[in-house]
Amino acid sequence: xxxxxxxxxxxxxxxxxxxxxxxxxxxxxxxxxxxxxxxxxxxxxxxxxxxxxxxxxxxxxxxxxxxxxxxxxxxxxxxxxxxxxxxxxxxxxxxxxxxxxxxxxxxxxxxxxxxxxxxxxxxxxxxxxxxxxxxxxxxxxxxxxxxxxxxxxxxxxxxxxxxxxxxxxxxxxxxxxxxxxxxxxxxxxxxxxxxxxxxxxxxxxxxxxxxxxxxxxxxxxxxxxxxxxxxxxxxxxxxxxxxxxxxxxxxxxxxxxxxxxxxxxxxxxxxxxxxxxxxxxxxxxxxxxxxxxxxxxxxxxxx
Amino acid sequence: xxxxxxxxxxxxxxxxxxxxxxxxxxxxxxxxxxxxxxxxxxxxxxxxxxxxxxxxxxxxxxxxxxxxxxxxxxxxxxxxxxxxxxxxxxxxxxxxxxxxxxxxxxxxxxxxxxxxxxxxxxxxxxxxxxxxxxxxxxxxxxxxxxxxxxxxxxxxxxxxxxxxxxxxxxxxxxxxxxxxxxxxxxxxxxxxxxxxxxxxxxxxxxxxxxxxxxxxxxxxxxxxxxxxxxxxxxxxxxxxxxxxxxxxxxxxxxxxxxxxxxxxxxxxxxxxxxxxxxxxxxxxxxxxxxxxxxxxxxxxxxxxxxxxxxxxxxxxxxxxxxxxxxxxxxxxxxxxxxxxxxxxxxxxxxxxxxxxxxxxxxxxxxxxxxxxxxxxxxxxxxxxxxxxxxxxxxxxxxxxxxxxxxxxxxxxxxxxxxxxxxxxxxxxxxxxxxxxxxxxxxxxxxx
Numbered sequence: 001x002x003x004x005x006x007x008x009x010x011x012x013x014x015x016x017x018x019x020x021x022x023x024x025x026x027x028x029x030x031x032x033x034x035x036x037x038x039x040x041x042x043x044x045x046x047x048x049x050x051x052x053x054x055x056x057x058x059x060x061x062x063x064x065x066x067x068x069x070x071x072x073x074x075x076x077x078x079x080x081x082x083x084x085x086x087x088x089x090x091x092x093x094x095x096x097x098x099x100x101x102x103x104x105x106x107x108x109x110x111x112x113x114x115x116x117x118x119x120x121x122x123x124x125x126x127x128x129x130x131x132x133x134x135x136x137x138x139x140x141x142x143x144x145x146x147x148x149x150x151x152x153x154x155x156x157x158x159x160x161x162x163x164x165x166x167x168x169x170x171x172x173x174x175x176x177x178x179x180x181x182x183x184x185x186x187x188x189x190x191x192x193x194x195x196x197x198x199x200x201x202x203x204x205x206x207x208x209x210x211x212x213x214x215x216x217x218x219x220x221x222x223x224x225x226x227x228x229x230x231x232x233x234x235x236x237x238x239x240x241x242x243x244x245x246x247x248x249x250x251x252x253x254x255x256x257x258x259x260x261x262x263x264x265x266x267x268x269x270x271x272x273x274x275x276x277x278x279x280x281x282x283x284x285x286x287x288x289x290x291x292x293x294x295x296x297x298x299x300x301x302x303x
Numbered sequence: 304x305x306x307x308x309x310x311x312x313x314x315x316x317x318x319x320x321x322x323x324x325x326x327x328x329x330x331x332x333x334x335x336x337x338x339x340x341x342x343x344x345x346x347x348x349x350x351x352x353x354x355x356x357x358x359x360x361x362x363x364x365x366x367x368x369x370x371x372x373x374x375x376x377x378x379x380x381x382x383x384x385x386x387x388x389x390x391x392x393x394x395x396x397x398x399x400x401x402x403x404x405x406x407x408x409x410x411x412x413x414x415x416x417x418x419x420x421x422x423x424x425x426x427x428x429x430x431x432x433x434x435x436x437x438x439x440x441x442x443x444x445x446x447x448x449x450x451x452x453x454x455x456x457x458x459x460x461x462x463x464x465x466x467x468x469x470x471x472x473x474x475x476x477x478x479x480x481x482x483x484x485x486x487x488x489x490x491x492x493x494x495x496x497x498x499x500x501x502x503x504x505x506x507x508x509x510x511x512x513x514x515x516x517x518x519x520x521x522x523x524x525x526x527x528x529x530x531x532x533x534x535x536x537x538x539x540x541x542x543x544x545x546x547x548x549x550x551x552x553x554x555x556x557x558x559x560x561x562x563x564x565x566x567x568x569x570x571x572x573x574x575x576x577x578x579x580x581x582x583x584x585x586x587x588x589x590x591x592x593x594x595x596x597x598x599x600x601x602x603x604x605x606x607x608x609x610x611x612x613x614x615x616x617x618x619x620x621x622x623x624x625x626x627x628x629x630x631x632x633x634x635x636x637x638x639x640x641x642x643x644x645x646x647x648x649x650x651x652x653x654x655x656x657x658x659x660x661x662x663x664x665x666x667x668x669x670x671x672x673x674x675x676x677x678x679x680x681x682x683x684x685x686x687x688x689x690x691x692x693x694x695x696x697x698x699x700x701x702x703x704x705x706x707x708x709x710x711x712x713x714x715x716x717x718x719x720x721x722x723x724x725x726x727x728x729x730x731x732x733x734x735x736x737x738x739x740x741x742x743x744x745x746x747x748x749x750x
Binding site (some may be wrong): 005007008009010011012013014015016017018020021024025027028052053054055056057058138139145146152165166167168169170171173175176177188189191193194277 | 315316317318348386387388389390392396397399411412414415418419524525526528529530539540542543544546548549552556557558563585587588595597598599612636648650653706707710711712714718719720721724
């Protein structure tokens with residue numbers, strides 16, 4: 001409750017209510033929805049909201065993880081425990097399998113994040129998913145600020161910002177032709193801080209790499225990267241042990257750690273509230289490739 | 304260092320959704336940029352990117368419009384092609400800003416932005432005063448029933464911060480907006496460029512005693528009292544776990560569209576007309592006695608009725624008449640015109656039905672609110688009256704009573720395109736009927 005109005009909702013209650021409404025609209029209108037689940041905080045919050053939306057019944061959707069092959073082991077462990085705990089079904093689309101079979105080629109810079117699009121679209125096609133929930137937020141990146149809550153993708157998975165449907169009131173239009181699918185973003189109106197405040201309020205467990213811990217890292221392009229079989233460190237790059245945490249969780253080759261002593265959720269929230277860098281600006285190498293890197297990937301079918 | 308108390312307080316702020324409207328050169332980007340910048344919502348890496356991009360274009364000062372133009376085509380052409388949503392926060396409140404393009408041909412985008420807004424900021428240039436576009440913006444805000452309207456008289460620095468200039472514009476606008484039935488109008492003299500009265504009070508306009516734009520945004524009431532509204536609960540989804548733990552659970556999931564639901568309330572299910580009583584309300588895992596709009600809840604009834612997605616649960620003493628004939632004001636959104644005789648799908652709350660456009664009695668000229676009779680079709684951005692026949696009876700309220708159960712979409716049955724946004728019932732509040740009518744040969748409005 002806020003202010004003098006006993007019926008006012010807090011912003012977290014309003015955002016939660018809106019996200020639950022979106023989940024239930026999809027459940028009511030689509031045949032084969034799936035939740036993209038990376039083990040990152042946004043997809044964890046998304047799953048938590050889905051659990052609340054359909055309780056006491058189980059979540060009527062499966063999960064889909066696009067595995068780059070360069071994931072943090074703590075995150076894979078978290079993913080598997082979560083799936084078991086809630087009796088969920090998990091589909092895995094593997095970048096490594098696509099590389100091994102020759103359908104994808106490793107990039108010279110070793111970054112696998114942009115390679116996720118092909119296995120993702122393949123999994124959507126093979127499983128005939130017609131609605132795909134993503135944890136994307138419009139505050140993350142300027143191309144995402146233009147994204148609809150229900151975003152129609154053509155048979156090639158392409159996002160065309162000029163052909164987006166206007167979205168009015170809470171009337172989401174999920175109509176699509178065979179072969180097309182709809183990306184659905186229930187966290188569109190959330191910010192990074194909202195997500196963390198909600199995690200605190202709901203006491204949601206996260207993979208421990210979100211909290212400060214000592215870790216071996218090396219510097220590349222102004223970021224602290226974790227060494228691993230994915231291709232680091234190279235000659236001239238020195239590994240050192242630092243107190244760090246992650247603001248986002250993704251492919252090890254392009255997700256940087258930040259120096260931090262925030263080892264509790266209260267400290268994390270205080271750190272984010274004071275931060276002068278955006279989440280992606282601080283930790284994502286792939287968005288620095290060009291001014292329109294995210295837009296270009298999204299046009300190809302990226303989440 | 305934050306404490307647990309700070310954390311709880313920080314998460315208990317309220318949320319205001321608002322929209323901005325302004326013509327191309329009214330300084331809307333500057334206002335948005337200043338709100339974001341002065342509320343410290345622009346972070347260092349974003350500002351650095353803007354500075355870098357501005358330099359590479361040969362501009363000396365950072366162009367704050369680049370903060371809000373997210374797409375390649377927008378940056379290349381220096382135009383805004385679509386509604387974007389911006390997020391910022393102060394210790395008092397969280398804000399979602401629907402940033403709508405000012406180009407005249409994108410009025411449908413203002414309709415889109417205004418549909419979810421509780422407040423609209425209309426910008427005018429102090430040198431030009433109330434112009435046609437200002438009247439259109441006020442009319443759209445009135446049509447969409449945006450509860451609060453702010454007139455920001457910008458570029459006061461270019462009229463020597465003169466009070467009479469502001470007072471004349473404020474009076475003209477307030478008179479016009481009040482005639483449209485806009486319930487609350489606040490007028491603020493600002494200079495977005497110099498920062499006067501946007502976030503910090505102006506040092507040069509001591510004659511102005513009201514709030515800054517941000518102060519007003521922080522203190523305007525975000526919800527009107529749901530006790531004043533009749534309860535409406537569109538059923539979204541039926542939850543039936545059929546598990547050992549919950550063998551007989553049958554809950555109707557949905558978001559309360561308006562009003563308040565209480566355990567024990569006698570209710571009627573529409574369109575069937577069957578009656579029952581609310582036995583329990585589950586508010587996302589917590590059993591409660593009372594819930595209100597816009598909470599998402601699950602309702603259980605005392606009787607086992609046949610209820611599915613698309614039904615509406617309403618208090619038995621305040622139901623809604625179901626009808627297959629609907630008269631509404633619509634804003635046509637798509638480049639393909641809407642024609643008399645067209646077969647469409649109509650989405651109302653959680654129900655989508657077949658429908659046919661029986662008549663388009665008039666097209667509205669927003670500049671002077673005149674009616675252009677029998678236009679035959681509505682082009683993109685046109686606002687007009689339509690008569691629609693639906694294949695099934697629908698429980699539609701007047702949009703004036705409920706933005707949620709009085710609104711609908713028309714959808715192309717062939718490809719699913721969203722064609723038209725609709726508002727049932729009368730277009731404007733009653734006072735608008737007295738507004739001046741213009742000549743009948745007026746060719747409508749062309750934005």
